[in-house]
Amino acid sequence: MTPATTPPGTPASTPAGPPVQPSAPTAAPTTAITNIAALVTNDPSLGDGSPIGLIQDAAVVIGGDRVVWVGESSKAPATDNAVDAGGRAVVPGFVDSHSHLVFAGDRTQEFNARMSGRPYSAGGIRTTVAATRAATDEALSANVARYLAEGLRQGTTTQETKSGYGLTVTDEARSLRVAARHTDEVTYLGAHIVAPELADDPAAYVDLVTGDMLDACAPYARWIDVFCEKGAFDGDQARAILTAGRAKGLQPRVHANQLSYGPGVRLAVEMDAASADHCTHLTDEDVDALANSRTVATLLPGAEFSTRAEWPDARRLLDAGATVALSTDCNPGSSFTSSMAFCIALAVRDMGMTPDEAIWSATAGGAAALRRTDVGRLTRGATADLVVLDAPSHVHLAYRPGVPLTWAVWRAGERLH
Numbered sequence: 338m339t340p341a342t343t344p345p346g347t348p349a350s351t352p353a354g355p356p357v358q359p360s361a362p363t364a365a366p367t368t369a370i371t372n373i374a375a376l377v378t379n380d381p382s383l384g385d386g387s388p389i390g391l392i393q394d395a396a397v398v399i400g401g402d403r404v405v406w407v408g409e410s411s412k413a414p415a416t417d418n419a420v421d422a423g424g425r426a427v428v429p430g431f432v433d434s435h436s437h438l439v440f441a442g443d444r445t446q447e448f449n450a451r452m453s454g455r456p457y458s459a460g461g462i463r464t465t466v467a468a469t470r471a472a473t474d475e476a477l478s479a480n481v482a483r484y485l486a487e488g489l490r491q492g493t494t495t496q497e498t499k500s501g502y503g504l505t506v507t508d509e510a511r512s513l514r515v516a517a518r519h520t521d522e523v524t525y526l527g528a529h530i531v532a533p534e535l536a537d538d539p540a541a542y543v544d545l546v547t548g549d550m551l552d553a554c555a556p557y558a559r560w561i562d563v564f565c566e567k568g569a570f571d572g573d574q575a576r577a578i579l580t581a582g583r584a585k586g587l588q589p590r591v592h593a594n595q596l597s598y599g600p601g602v603r604l605a606v607e608m609d610a611a612s613a614d615h616c617t618h619l620t621d622e623d624v625d626a627l628a629n630s631r632t633v634a635t636l637l638p639g640a641e642f643s644t645r646a647e648w649p650d651a652r653r654l655l656d657a658g659a660t661v662a663l664s665t666d667c668n669p670g671s672s673f674t675s676s677m678a679f680c681i682a683l684a685v686r687d688m689g690m691t692p693d694e695a696i697w698s699a700t701a702g703g704a705a706a707l708r709r710t711d712v713g714r715l716t717r718g719a720t721a722d723l724v725v726l727d728a729p730s731h732v733h734l735a736y737r738p739g740v741p742l743t744w745a746v747w748r749a750g751e752r753l754h
């Protein structure tokens with residue numbers, strides 16, 4: 338069996354299921370955050386009754402690592418401590434459900450060349466593979482810590498990350514071992530591209546990914562992912578990879594339909610993957626499949642921004658009834674941002690999302706893409722992960738693009754910034 342499994346507090350129910358139940362009474366000191374101008378709870382039974390459950394003039398009470406009360410400030414219970422938010426807005430900590438932080442090196446030259454007109458192709462990953470293989474565990478770990486801290490300063494309190502720049506049994510396993518030191522949401526992506534030394538024999542590489550490499554990696558991961566794309570893995574290869582991973586207790590997610598139309602999204606739905614990620618090139622059948630499944634469509638606008646590519650159409654997915662998440666795809670090649678606020682701003686400006694929808698997708702949507710209900714919302718019993726924005730409204734996340742708006746971050750009940 339794998340030691341890394343479902344994180345504590347993760348119910349098996351769908352993310353849209355019943356609200357988080359109150360936790361047992363706690364003896365931990367309570368802290369009230371008061372004088373919140375606008376509180377995004379993501380609980381439609383609260384506040385204005387919208388999907389983000391917006392409460393005006395609100396307070397949040399934290400006890401231990403949990404939210405123990407939310408509501409209007411005037412009704413807040415007595416607490417041991419209080420923090421005056423000074424009329425600022427509060428949103429749940431961001432849930433970044435897709436990143437590639439275990440890497441070494443840098444691809445400044447490639448970005449610079451691409452911005453001078455060269456198209457992006459999956460082959461650029463090989464540059465990072467070479468650098469990652471040459472790096473020590475300590476260097477890889479320091480890099481993961483650096484970008485997790487960078488995200489946390491910007492309000493990301495839950496971060497998924499992947500392997501995929503090792504592509505040998507040893508390098509994939511150590512990538513995941515390093516990732517698992519820093520986060521519970523670890524994804525095995527041996528199937529990022531075919532390893533360069535097996536470029537002429539992709540079938541042999543799929544055998545490795547589903548055999549010895551999987552055996553070495555499964556103990557450190559919760560998820561298995563595959564880049565289903567021309568130049569990476571086709572639908573049959575991707576199905577074989579996800580099926581093998583599932584047999585080892587890993588849950589599927591898919592890099593799907595990023596650079597071209599293809600079978601990735603429908604495979605993700607067929608496999609009940611938690612998420613189909615990218616979803617930039619979708620047929621009507623793909624959209625219908627997502628809308629009629631519990632597979633989340635995770636959109637990664639940093640990738641389209643950084644490759645000057647066509648935006649994914651969030652509006653089309655939302656109007657069809659699909660669940661949409663937003664994530665950074667933070668990686669050194671195609672999306673070197675750790676800023677969820679930046680992704681929110683892009684989604685609102687260019688992908689047809691309203692500010693409320695984009696903020697929901699960056700919090701509750703990301704939680705849904707990780708099949709979590711303990712994060713991504715601020716309701717009684719949820720993990721006390723929250724961001725106090727230096728702004729009177731959550732809308733400022735899209736209205737003030739590129740401006741650092743993090744005033745304070747609480748993660749698991751602890752104030753960090």
Ligand SMILES: [Zn+2]
Nearest residue numbers: 435437592666
């Ligand atoms: Zn990715």
